[in-house]
Amino acid sequence: MLTVVDLKKSFLSPEGERVEIVSVPEFSLAGGEQLALRGESGSGKTTFLNLIAGILAADSGRVTIDGAEMTALSEAKRDQLRAAKLGYIFQTFNLLQGYTVLENVVLGMSFGPRGADRTHARATLERVGLGHRLDHFPRQLSTGQQQRVAVARALANRPKLVLADEPTGNLDRKHAREALALIREVCREHGAALLLVSHDEEVLSAFETRKDFGVINCALTETRK
Amino acid sequence: MTLPLIIYRSLRQHALSTVITAGSIALACGLLMCVWMVKTQSQAAFTQTTTGFDAVLGARGSKLQLVLNAIFHLEASPGNVAAADFEAVRKHPMIKTAIPIAVGDNLRGYRLVGTVPELFTNVELVPGKKFSVVAGGKVFNPEAKEAVAGSFAAQRLGLKVGDTFRPFHGLAFDAKAEHADDYTITGILAPTNTPADRVVWIPLGGLQTMSGHDAKTATDVSAVLIQLRTPMAGLQLDLLYNKQGNRLTFAYPVGAIVAELFGKIAWFDQVLTLVAYLVALVAAGSVLASIYNSMSARQRDLAILRALGAKRRTIFGAVLAEAACIGALGAVVGFAIYFGLYAGIASLIRAQTGVVLDVAAGHPVLWICPLAMVGLCALGGVVPALKAYRTPVAETLAPVS
Numbered sequence: 001m002l003t004v005v006d007l008k009k010s011f012l013s014p015e016g017e018r019v020e021i022v023s024v025p026e027f028s029l030a031g032g033e034q035l036a037l038r039g040e041s042g043s044g045k046t047t048f049l050n051l052i053a054g055i056l057a058a059d060s061g062r063v064t065i066d067g068a069e070m071t072a073l074s075e076a077k078r079d080q081l082r083a084a085k086l087g088y089i090f091q092t093f094n095l096l097q098g099y100t101v102l103e104n105v106v107l108g109m110s111f112g113p114r115g116a117d118r119t120h121a122r123a124t125l126e127r128v129g130l131g132h133r134l135d136h137f138p139r140q141l142s143t144g145q146q147q148r149v150a151v152a153r154a155l156a157n158r159p160k161l162v163l164a165d166e167p168t169g170n171l172d173r174k175h176a177r178e179a180l181a182l183i184r185e186v187c188r189e190h191g192a193a194l195l196l197v198s199h200d201e202e203v204l205s206a207f208e209t210r211k212d213f214g215v216i217n218c219a220l221t222e223t224r225k
Numbered sequence: 226m227t228l229p230l231i232i233y234r235s236l237r238q239h240a241l242s243t244v245i246t247a248g249s250i251a252l253a254c255g256l257l258m259c260v261w262m263v264k265t266q267s268q269a270a271f272t273q274t275t276t277g278f279d280a281v282l283g284a285r286g287s288k289l290q291l292v293l294n295a296i297f298h299l300e301a302s303p304g305n306v307a308a309a310d311f312e313a314v315r316k317h318p319m320i321k322t323a324i325p326i327a328v329g330d331n332l333r334g335y336r337l338v339g340t341v342p343e344l345f346t347n348v349e350l351v352p353g354k355k356f357s358v359v360a361g362g363k364v365f366n367p368e369a370k371e372a373v374a375g376s377f378a379a380q381r382l383g384l385k386v387g388d389t390f391r392p393f394h395g396l397a398f399d400a401k402a403e404h405a406d407d408y409t410i411t412g413i414l415a416p417t418n419t420p421a422d423r424v425v426w427i428p429l430g431g432l433q434t435m436s437g438h439d440a441k442t443a444t445d446v447s448a449v450l451i452q453l454r455t456p457m458a459g460l461q462l463d464l465l466y467n468k469q470g471n472r473l474t475f476a477y478p479v480g481a482i483v484a485e486l487f488g489k490i491a492w493f494d495q496v497l498t499l500v501a502y503l504v505a506l507v508a509a510g511s512v513l514a515s516i517y518n519s520m521s522a523r524q525r526d527l528a529i530l531r532a533l534g535a536k537r538r539t540i541f542g543a544v545l546a547e548a549a550c551i552g553a554l555g556a557v558v559g560f561a562i563y564f565g566l567y568a569g570i571a572s573l574i575r576a577q578t579g580v581v582l583d584v585a586a587g588h589p590v591l592w593i594c595p596l597a598m599v600g601l602c603a604l605g606g607v608v609p610a611l612k613a614y615r616t617p618v619a620e621t622l623a624p625v626s
Contacts (some may be wrong), residue, residue: 083534110227111534215413
């Protein structure tokens, strides 16, 4: 489903030095697999996910999603691939505040190949327990409910791969557990692979398969040396 | 539905600036259309308002003053035409009809014009259309103290058949200058949409011999309204009266003389147009400023849309379309402003001159102006759209700690 080969990304520091943030020689995820990556803040986890999602262009290396090589595509094609194959759950949810819950999910679908499907969006929101909040705006929801909207938006387009960046970082323990269970459950139902990054041991412990991002990302190893 | 939804939500989120910007565009659009329509329609209406006459003969003076006085019932008469001169004109073989008029009195501000019944029975205002008296009335008896009121004057003065009144001396109403003669309304004219609607018509002799008027000029007329047998006759009479003679003025052709008036006030029209163009430019600038200023607040939304798979060009197009929508909204409201302003000005012109502007008249400016405003606004949206186009997604979406 997802293969990463020799993926590198560096940034220019404020001092003008080029700093390598991500250097992943090899990484893969099978279809339907659920994997948690452990990583401290500032370890380049988000950059890694952004590279996989094609939001950032890699300096070098290859990212292949469901047979399509993201890194070989133009920006417009990367946008297209992201909309078609990926669901992204952000730590801060990144909901569109001026749009209703239903519109947030519909918009999430509208750039994909299936287009805006209000019926399916509604069904997905009902699945995450927000069928009665369709016309609410994000600010009218609790944090936990906002997270569920983000989950519904990421999964409404039936993605092959879901990327979750500290998805429970803004939730309390109880809601974090519930949200995590929901994400995993819905991904399973949709047959989507899940790649979750977190520094929270409780979240990580819920996964059967876990990896340390520090081990995968050679840039961190180099920095430590 | 994606693009309309994005535009709709963005406009809603920035409702105040949307309303203010659309309002300034509406004002610009409405003003531009109004200035243009008033200019073209009034020029057309005034130059076509001849009330069926080709020329006017009057005392030596300005042709424009003569036409304004005799046809539009504005301005003062430049002087009198002696009875002998009128008789000569009436019998001239090149002249088909010669209708004398006399002015100098009013009825509570509405001009009293003395004339002959032939004006109502023989003259065609436009081919196939003569004056007509509303049912229940009749044209005055030239030997009696009777009057026929134009439709607008009758409506404003509340006159009806059988009413009596006393004229006031002069062209401007002065309550102390009342004549002692009593006149009876015998008819109300059907609307003609010409200056004749603003006049109360009485027999020529009545005005000439009104109590208090100078007996020495009792046979004079103020002007003679003329229908020619051929257009060539106009040129010959112009030569006769204006070039060879020095006592009278022959104003011909009426339409061309009125057009001169518009030529004289063209500068005013240009100033108004310039102001409207400036307002349009300021409005387009305000679209640019209002969307551009909101870009910082909207960058996160745009980055989210990009993260969801929206292409750069989709975001660019959405901002551009939003600017165009503000322009379209302004143009729609601009039509309301245009109709309101134009109707107000048309009603003012009608009240002052009797000339009726066609409020429902069409003109290319009515579609060119709104389209140009939408285009100008879309142009104003290019700069903020470029800023949106360049939104760095990863940086913008980075969690704020």
